[in-house]
């Protein structure tokens with residue numbers, strides 16, 4: 001829906017406060033009954049955050065439901081495209097032999113999860129990629145050459161008046177293996193999530209002499225996997241070339257393909273999106289977004305470090321693992 005700025009800010013504010021604080025409420029999970037009494041104020045705070053989310057999301061969900069109903073009755077509804085909420089409204093859950101619809105509260109939770117899972121992760125990943133391109137100008141230079149090789153020079157104000165609307169398109173990024181390699185290398189070296197969501201073991205298993213009991217909660221050390229020196233040569237270095245096949249590495253740029261199975265269906269060398277049936281459902285969209293944004297930002301602008309800044313890659317845990325000192329860069333138009 002075409003929301004105005006104020007509506008977007010309301011959603012952003014409710015979601016941001018929720019994401020930044022959610023870790024503090026974990027204590028309440030351990031002793032659900034006692035926790036509500038002992039940590040009374042924290043419990044009240046959680047309820048307030050939830051209320052704020054409902055206040056902004058429920059009216060939007062309701063508006064969507066009535067729009068969809070009007071559309072089904074044949075009314076002319078401008079530019080109707082299927083939205084995530086529409087799919088939730090249609091969903092029927094099997095429960096004790098019956099089928100039931102989602103409640104409004106459940107829809108709020110799912111929309112909230114979708115908004116958080118799909119935005120914070122990608123924007124964090126984008127910042128890490130740009131930070132590395134600023135820190136290593138030769139990598140940025142090689143990427144720029146690849147983009148120009150496919151698209152030519154980006155239009156400048158002088159060459160096209162104020163019409164600088166040309167973009168590196170979705171189809172173009174498929175011909176840019178080095179771009180793909182830069183994105184993959186950044187997801188390996190700086191995965192936005194250092195753990196997946198907690199998973200539960202469905203049956204007892206033995207792993208290298210250790211018994212993992214049924215119902216145990218397990219998690220996977222995503223970052224450590226991508227930094228394993230038995231799998232990756234000099235794992236802490238930022239080297240996109242490692243994702244190019246031999247042909248691409250020897251020919252300088254272009255030519256080769258960045259072939260890598262990020263879903264882990266054949267083998268798992270890194271898993272920034274998780275693996276298996278609970279793998280991130282947005283991984284393909286995230287990769288496309290990242291390639292698309294990075295290609296366009298580099299095609300139009302040269303990115304350099306702010307004076308005297310070495311680009312500090314220290315990490316800080318927020319809802320994702322972000323740059324402790326956010327990237328400060330100078331950008332200048334190409335050409």
Ligand code: HEM
Pocket residue numbers: 113114117118119121122125191192193195196197198272273274275278279280281282283285286
């Ligand atoms: C660079 C960007 C992203 C990264 C690194 C990332 C990573 C992850 C990871 C590690 C998980 C947990 C997987 C597991 O439990 O095994 C996950 C789950 C999820 N992601 Fe992403 N994600 C990204 C972008 C997106 C986008 C763009 C969307 C939606 C448009 C999305 C939607 C979701 C959802 C809904 C879940 C929960 C799935 C479930 O509960 O089974 N993610 N993501």
